[in-house]
Amino acid sequence: MATSLSLGDSGDKxxxxxxxxxRAFTTFCETTTFHGLRNVAETIWMxxxxxxxxxxxxxxxxxxxxxxxxxxxxxxxxxxxxxxVFPAVTICNQNAFRLVAAAxxxxxxxxxxxYSRTDKSTFNYTKWNVSNVSMRDVYxxxxxxxxxxxxS
Numbered sequence: 001m002a003t004s005l006s007l008g009d010s011g012d013k014x015x016x017x018x019x020x021x022x023r024a025f026t027t028f029c030e031t032t033t034f035h036g037l038r039n040v041a042e043t044i045w046m047x048x049x050x051x052x053x054x055x056x057x058x059x060x061x062x063x064x065x066x067x068x069x070x071x072x073x074x075x076x077x078x079x080x081x082x083x084x085v086f087p088a089v090t091i092c093n094q095n096a097f098r099l100v101a102a103a104x105x106x107x108x109x110x111x112x113x114x115y116s117r118t119d120k121s122t123f124n125y126t127k128w129n130v131s132n133v134s135m136r137d138v139y140x141x142x143x144x145x146x147x148x149x150x151x152s
Contacts, residue, residue, distance in 0.1 A: 095144075096139075096143070097143060097144075098142055098143070101141070101142050107138075107142070110127075110128035110130050111138075111142070
């Protein structure tokens with residue numbers, strides 16, 4: 001059985017020409033007298049599978065060896081920092097006013113009444129006779145003094 005492959009004079013390859021050529025090449029590979037030429041695709045795939053399996057096995061055994069060695073990586077560096085200067089102990093007083101000064105002035109009752117209410121709008125200014133008092137004046141008169149709060 002003789003198979004002839006004719007390559008046309010022109011270099012153009014159309015779809016109509018490429019299909020018979022690929023069929024002719026397939027027929028050639030299946031019927032050639034060269035031993036094993038028709039098994040080239042199988043051989044290539046088998047070699048790819050074997051090579052990737054060997055690489056996988058090598059990497060697995062390398063990781064198992066590394067795990068069994070139980071390596072410990074620890075990096076520790078010690079460096080001295082400049083000493084930190086801490087401020088003097090500061091105690092924040094939660095009381096907004098000096099209650100002793102308010103008691104001496106007779107203002108303790110209305111200050112206590114005003115700050116113990118949850119609703120500041122219900123404070124009765126006429127009951128305590130404090131209708132013309134601003135909060136600025138209250139803070140200036142009864143707030144904690146700087147000298148009392150800062151210790152040197």
